Amino acid sequence: MSRWAFHGHAIVSDDDRIAGPDGLTPESLRNDADWARFQAALDAAAVTILGRLGHEANPNVRGRNRLVLSSGVRDITRRDDAWWWNPAGMPLGEALAIAAPQGGVAVVPGGRLVFDYFLKTGFDQFHLARAAGVSVPGGVPVFSAISSGSTAGQCLAAGGLVADAPEVLDPAADISLTLWRRRA
Numbered sequence: 001m002s003r004w005a006f007h008g009h010a011i012v013s014d015d016d017r018i019a020g021p022d023g024l025t026p027e028s029l030r031n032d033a034d035w036a037r038f039q040a041a042l043d044a045a046a047v048t049i050l051g052r053l054g055h056e057a058n059p060n061v062r063g064r065n066r067l068v069l070s071s072g073v074r075d076i077t078r079r080d081d082a083w084w085w086n087p088a089g090m091p092l093g094e095a096l097a098i099a100a101p102q103g104g105v106a107v108v109p110g111g112r113l114v115f116d117y118f119l120k121t122g123f124d125q126f127h128l129a130r131a132a133g134v135s136v137p138g139g140v141p142v143f144s145a146i147s148s149g150s151t152a153g154q155c156l157a158a159g160g161l162v163a164d165a166p167e168v169l170d171p172a173a174d175i176s177l178t179l180w181r182r183r184a
């Protein structure tokens, strides 16, 4: 068994977008119940693995253990705010052996290219929250394949995950959560 379990987390619109055309998370995808759940997952994680833009948009004010994907470094390097890692220069397992040697849960909050990467290497879980009634035309999709007609559910199923029954996170705001788990 791997020393790390990879858990994706995202909140999406009905059209499977995580951010607007400007690359920023719109207010319509911000929800207190989802945020509290997400923060608890980050607090419990051994490491958070995210893309450079998300890291810059959400500075590491709590000093959590972060591994930031960027082509701007050669392999892995320690900076004040995080570990910075280029998958083209060092395999995932080697990077995690440096950034989170104790093992445990690696929370993956995206964005799109990071979700694509872990869909290929294998998620153990994906926590997919959805804001019903919200659409973000021209926004950033949760997975690249959505731009060519797939749904998030189809991408997760193709990545070897199966969905639990959705649970309601916030009835007033119509936010639901579906936990996708690796097929046994």
Ligand SMILES: NC(=O)c1ccc[n+]([C@@H]2O[C@H](COP(=O)([O-])OP(=O)(O)OC[C@H]3O[C@@H](n4cnc5c(N)ncnc54)[C@H](OP(=O)(O)O)[C@@H]3O)[C@@H](O)[C@H]2O)c1
Binding pocket: 009, 010, 011, 012, 017, 018, 019, 023, 024, 025, 029, 050, 051, 052, 053, 054, 055, 057, 058, 069, 070, 071, 072, 086, 087, 088, 109, 110, 111, 112, 113, 114, 117, 140
């Ligand atoms: N609604 C949600 O749940 C949710 C989830 C995630 C993000 N967001 C929001 O979406 C926005 C950012 O998302 P995004 O998808 O546009 O960008 P992102 O994934 O945060 O950052 C993209 C950058 O990460 C680096 N990167 C990603 N994959 C890489 C790889 N395989 N190899 C090397 N570098 C890699 C590259 O940095 P370099 O350019 O340095 O090479 C790339 O430009 C933010 O506003 C964030 O808050 C929302």
